[in-house]
Amino acid sequence: MLHNKRKSAWRRPLLLIIAAMLVMTIAAACGSKNDNNGGNGGTEGGTPNTGATIATYTDGTVTDDEFTKYKTFFILMNPQAEMFLSIPQYEEQFLQEYIGYKILFDRMSDESKAAADADTEEFRTQFETAVNDQEELQTRLDEGGLTVDEAVDFFHLIMAVMKDAESKVTDEDVQAIFNEDPSALQTASVRHVLVATTDSQTQEELRTEEEALERAEDVKAQLEAGGDWQALAAEYSDDPGSKENGGLYEDVNVSQWVPEFKDAALTQEVGVIGDPVKTDFGYHVVLVEKRDELTYESLTDEQKNALRQTAASEVLNEFMQTELPELIQSIDLPQPEAPEGTEPPATEGTENGDAGTDGATEDGAEGNAPADETPANEEAPATEEETPAQ
Missing domain, CATH: 3.10.50.40 (Chitinase A; domain 3)
Incomplete structure (x- = not known):
C-alpha cells in the first residue's frame, strides 16, 4: 500500500528509515549465535580517512572506505535500498546527503550531540544483540568492513542531526504544518x-x-x-x-x-x-x-511529534538545497565499467543537487483499499498482491 506524502528533494529523514527497519532486521533472525560483536574504537561521525578520497567539501573529505561502511550500515537498516544504491545517480545523491549530515554534525554543540545519547545507547544494545544472534548479520558487517562501534556512530550522527533540527521547530511551526493539510492525519x-x-x-x-x-x-x-x-x-x-x-x-x-x-x-x-x-x-x-473531526488541539502527542519531524525535515531540506551545494567542492565516485564498445551512462544534472528522487513513500499499510500510488524512492515498490484493489 503506497501513501501520498509531502514531497521534498530531501525525502524522509534517514532516521525514520532506521527506526522502521531496525525491528525488521532484528526480527529476521537467521543462522547461529556469534559472539564476535564487532571491532573497537568507535569513530564518531564517520570512519578514519583510509582509502582513496572520493569527495571533498569545506573542512573535510570522504574516502571510499568510509562511504562503503556508511552504505553497509544503511543497507543493514533498509535492505531494499541496496538496489537503488547500485544506480550511480542515486549513489551520488546519497553521498551528498551523507556529507550534509557530517557538516551539520560538526557544527553542533556538545550539548546538542548529547541529546541523542540515550537513543544511541538503546540502539547499541539492540544492534549488539542482533549481531550476536545472527551469523548472517555479522557476515554482512565483515563484508563491508563495518564494526558495531562504527555502526553505532553512524546512528548517533543521524540521530543527533535530526534531534538538532527538531529543536529548531517551534509549536507554531508544527501547527502550521497541520493547518496546511489537516486531512494528512485524518x-x-x-x-x-x-x-x-x-x-x-x-x-x-x-x-x-x-x-x-x-x-x-x-x-x-x-x-x-x-x-x-x-x-x-x-x-x-x-x-x-x-x-x-x-x-x-x-x-x-x-x-x-x-x-x-x-x-x-x-x-x-x-x-x-x-x-x-x-x-x-x-x-x-x-x-x-x-x-473523527480533527483539530490541532485534539491531536495526540504522537501525531504532533510526527508533524514536528516533518517540519524538521523541511529545516534539513532547506540546508541540503541551498547551502550544501556551495560547500561540496568535488565528488569523484568510481564509475561502473561500461560494456566494450558502449558509452558509460550519463549522470547529467545530479552534481550537488537532486538526483531525481521525487515521489518518495513511507511506511506500507495493512489492507488493500485503493492506494494513492506515487513512485517509490528508497522503498521497494509494492507488488500487485499488496494492492489487489486494482
Whole structure:
C-alpha cells in the first residue's frame, strides 16, 4: 500500500528509515549465535580517512572506505535500498546527503550531540544483540568492513542531526504544518464494495465501465434495501483485501487512498451510502461508518511529534538545497565499467543537487483499499498482491 506524502528533494529523514527497519532486521533472525560483536574504537561521525578520497567539501573529505561502511550500515537498516544504491545517480545523491549530515554534525554543540545519547545507547544494545544472534548479520558487517562501534556512530550522527533540527521547530511551526493539510492525519472507518473494470493480476478487462457502474448501482440498491455488507462484499467485491471482512477498513489514515476515494471518505455523509465513486480501479460503493473531526488541539502527542519531524525535515531540506551545494567542492565516485564498445551512462544534472528522487513513500499499510500510488524512492515498490484493489 503506497501513501501520498509531502514531497521534498530531501525525502524522509534517514532516521525514520532506521527506526522502521531496525525491528525488521532484528526480527529476521537467521543462522547461529556469534559472539564476535564487532571491532573497537568507535569513530564518531564517520570512519578514519583510509582509502582513496572520493569527495571533498569545506573542512573535510570522504574516502571510499568510509562511504562503503556508511552504505553497509544503511543497507543493514533498509535492505531494499541496496538496489537503488547500485544506480550511480542515486549513489551520488546519497553521498551528498551523507556529507550534509557530517557538516551539520560538526557544527553542533556538545550539548546538542548529547541529546541523542540515550537513543544511541538503546540502539547499541539492540544492534549488539542482533549481531550476536545472527551469523548472517555479522557476515554482512565483515563484508563491508563495518564494526558495531562504527555502526553505532553512524546512528548517533543521524540521530543527533535530526534531534538538532527538531529543536529548531517551534509549536507554531508544527501547527502550521497541520493547518496546511489537516486531512494528512485524518482517519476514518469505511466499508466499500469495489466493482473492478480490470483484473488486478492479469490486467485483462473484466467488464466495461458501463457494466461496472450498473453492477455497482445494483449493489447499492441491495444495501439500501437492507442487504448484508458481509454477504454482498463477499459476492460482489473485487478487492481481496476487504471482501471477506464486509468491505471494512477500520481507523485508516485516509491519505493513503487515491484522491477520489479519499475525498469520499472525507466528505461523504457518515452512515449514508453514497453514489458509486469512480477511480482507476473501477466503481466503489462506499459507506463511511466513522470519521473523527480533527483539530490541532485534539491531536495526540504522537501525531504532533510526527508533524514536528516533518517540519524538521523541511529545516534539513532547506540546508541540503541551498547551502550544501556551495560547500561540496568535488565528488569523484568510481564509475561502473561500461560494456566494450558502449558509452558509460550519463549522470547529467545530479552534481550537488537532486538526483531525481521525487515521489518518495513511507511506511506500507495493512489492507488493500485503493492506494494513492506515487513512485517509490528508497522503498521497494509494492507488488500487485499488496494492492489487489486494482
